Amino acid sequence: QKEVEQDPGPLSVPEGAIVSLNCTYSNSAFQYFMWYRQYSRKGPELLMYTYSSGNKEDGRFTAQVDKSSKYISLFIRDSQPSDSATYLCAMSVYGGATNKLIFGTGTLLAVQP
Amino acid sequence: GAVVSQHPSRVICKSGTSVKIECRSLDFQATTMFWYRQFPKQSLMLMATSNEGSKATYEQGVEKDKFLINHASLTLSTLTVTSAHPEDSSFYICSARPIAGPSTDTQYFGPGTRLTVL
Numbered sequence: 639q640k641e642v643e644q645d646p647g648p649l650s651v652p653e654g655a656i657v658s659l660n661c662t663y664s665n666s667a668f669q670y671f672m673w674y675r676q677y678s679r680k681g682p683e684l685l686m687y688t689y690s691s692g693n694k695e696d697g698r699f700t701a702q703v704d705k706s707s708k709y710i711s712l713f714i715r716d717s718q719p720s721d722s723a724t725y726l727c728a729m730s731v732y733g734g735a736t737n738k739l740i741f742g743t744g745t746l747l748a749v750q751p
Numbered sequence: 752g753a754v755v756s757q758h759p760s761r762v763i764c765k766s767g768t769s770v771k772i773e774c775r776s777l778d779f780q781a782t783t784m785f786w787y788r789q790f791p792k793q794s795l796m797l798m799a800t801s802n803e804g805s806k807a808t809y810e811q812g813v814e815k816d817k818f819l820i821n822h823a824s825l826t827l828s829t830l831t832v833t834s835a836h837p838e839d840s841s842f843y844i845c846s847a848r849p850i851a852g853p854s855t856d857t858q859y860f861g862p863g864t865r866l867t868v869l
Contacts, residue, residue: 670856681757681844681860682795689856726794730856737783737848737856743794 644742661727774845781847
C-alpha cells in the first residue's frame with residue numbers, strides 16, 4: 639500500500655463548477671499537508687499548506703484535513719479554465735530531520751469553458 | 752516571495768557528456784534543497800536531499816557518482832549529471848525549504864529543467 643493515495647483522474651468539469659480533489663494516507667505520523675498545482679512542463683506551485691485538522695480557506699481554494707480518517711481534500715470554487723492543471727497533494731512528518739515530502743501521484747483537472 | 756529559479760530551463764546534450772543544473776533561492780535562504788526527477792504523467796521522485804556545507808543524502812537506487820550534488824551556499828545548489836545517457840533524459844526539479852519564517856516545513860519549487868540526451 640502506498641503511503642499516499644490520490645485518484646489520478648483525469649477529472650473534467652465545466653467552468654464555474656466546484657471541484658473536489660482528494661488524498662488518503664496511511665502514515666498517522668504525517669502532520670503537515672500541502673497542495674501543489676503543476677502546469678504542464680512547469681514546476682509545482684504551492685497552493686495551500688496546513689498542519690491542523692479542519693478547513694483553511696484562501697480565495698477560491700479550501701483545504702480540508704481529517705486526521706482521524708487520514709483524508710485530505712482541496713475544494714476549488716467557481717473553477718476557471720486557468721485552473722486546468724495537475725494537482726498534487728503532499729505531506730510530511732513535522733519535525734523530521736529532513737522533512738521529506740511524500741507526494742500523491744497527482745490528479746489531472748480540466749476545466750471546460 | 753519564495754521564488755526558486757533553475758538554469759538552464761532546457762538542455763540537449765550528447766551521450767557521454769556532463770550537464771550541470773543550478774538551483775537558486777532568490778529571496779530567501781535555504782539550508783536544505785531537494786532534487787526531484789519527474790517522468791511524463793508521473794509524480795515527483797525524490798533523488799536526493801542537499802544540505803548546505805555537507806554531503807547530500809541520496810535516495811535508494813540513485814547513483815551518487817552519477818548525480819553529483821553540491822550545495823555551496825544558502826541560496827545555491829547544483830546537480831551535475833555525469834556521463835549522461837539517453838535514459839537520463841527527464842524533467843529535473845529542485846525545491847528549497849526556507850530557513851526561517853512561517854513556512855519552514857514546506858518546499859518551494861523551481862520551474863524545472865528538461866534534459867534530453869541524444
